Amino acid sequence: MSTTVFFAVIGAAILHASWNALVKGGADKYVGIAAVAIGHVPFAVVALMFVPTPAAESFGYLAAGILLHVGYQLFLLQSYKVGDLTQVYPIARGSAPLIVALVSVTVLGVVLVPMEIAAILIIGVGILSLSLTRHADGMRNNKAALFALGTGVFIASYSLIDGIGARLAGTSVGYYAWLSIGNAAIMVVYFLILRPVTLTDMARHGRKVFFIGGGASFVAYALVTWAFTQAPIALVTALRETSIVFALLIGVFFLKERLNLAKLLSTFVTLLGAALLRFART
Template identity: 60%
Template sequence: MSPTIFVIVLCAALLHATWNAMVKGAGDKYVSTAAVVIGQALFALPTLFFVPAPDAASYPLILAGIALHLGYQFFLMAAYKVGDLTQVYPLARGSAPLIVALVSTLFLGVDLAPMQLAAIALIGLGIMSITFVRRADGIHNRRAALLALGTGLFIASYSLVDGYGARHAGTAIGFYGWLTIGNAIAFVAISALRRRDALARVGTQGLPVLVVGGAASYGAYALVIWSFTQAPIALVTALRETSIVFALFIGVFALGEKLNLAKVVSTMATLAGVILLRFSARQGG
């Protein structure tokens, strides 16, 4: 992974943490999630006039990506209903890079150096360890933990599908534009049946999240999708999930959340993984 891609993925992680902090602070998580999904599609739409259409070979992967993103969104909201966001989220995000690395090396023939595998493991475990330093019920609630791990499985799955899809499409931004617009259409259709009241409030209560969160979400994943075409998906996924560290800093310095020794240790473990990942580039990444 080159220094340029490394910095780009870290910028994507910061944008990801920003929109997640907005969703976290919102009252109705369904309204805020709908606002982000619709918002990122609105930002994707104009870009399609400036990029080529995806190659037809990527169409099945676009459809698969839409289904997996929907699964992620609804699993995450279900997990939030029964568990604490600050525990469910690290468990979901921390498990994803471990799953991607496992599948990549065992089934997809991706050759990752030992130092790269160690870095991915350190990042994933460091992120998940944040789960254990919260006093709320997240990991201790079996149903919440299972839903969080299911969410992590969806994250890992759509990361792999999107990465290979963007490569087959011949245009990372075109692929993501079609995918995110399709995802928004499907999400709105399902929500019209399940939560029409939430959709009605997106343009009022959810407007700040739609504009700012939608832009941050679109920008974050557009950078990630492009990076998938330039570096191993497992490495990009692991580095992208350091967004949880940025979210922790935002919580402490912007939202006034308390910082304790356990959080510092978890954060340092994750950052050590990031440093190890950066210096592992010479081993083939």
């Protein structure tokens, strides 16, 4: 992985952690998710003024990507309804790179060197280990873990589809801009039919998340989509999920959350995997 791609994905991870912190800090997660998803639209429209139209060969992947992103968002909301962020998020984000790597090697025929495979495994284990801490009542939430794993499957699926689609499109930004608009349109219809109060609340109280969170999210995944065209999807996905480390740091330094030894060790393991990924083929 080149230095440019490496730091582009790290930048995307920081942006991803930032908008997640905005959503986490909000009282209504439905409003937060809606504001971020719909907040992509103005940035996507501006981007489309400067990039070519995606090639027709990518249209099938574009349609599949839109549906998978919608599924991911709805599954994530359901996960948060039955479980805590500190359990759901690490399982969802930690399982995704492992699934992508498995599919890439066994189905797509991607060849990864042993150090790259080791780095992906280390990152996945480091992130997943953050979910092992028991809650104050000493109990684990198996239902939440199952939903979180399902969310991870959606993340892995849209990563693979978007990686292939962006390459076929000939314009990674154009591909993702149209995907963002399609995703936002479906989310608007979903909330209009099932939870219209969400859109009203978003207009009243979600403007900060709409512009800041939507912008950060759009730029973050636009960088990732570009990176998919420059490096193996499995490596980009694994490195992107180091966003959980930045989310943890934001939580500690800005949200005043507690940092215990288990979280510190998990963070160290994840960063070790990222370092191995950077220097795997140098």
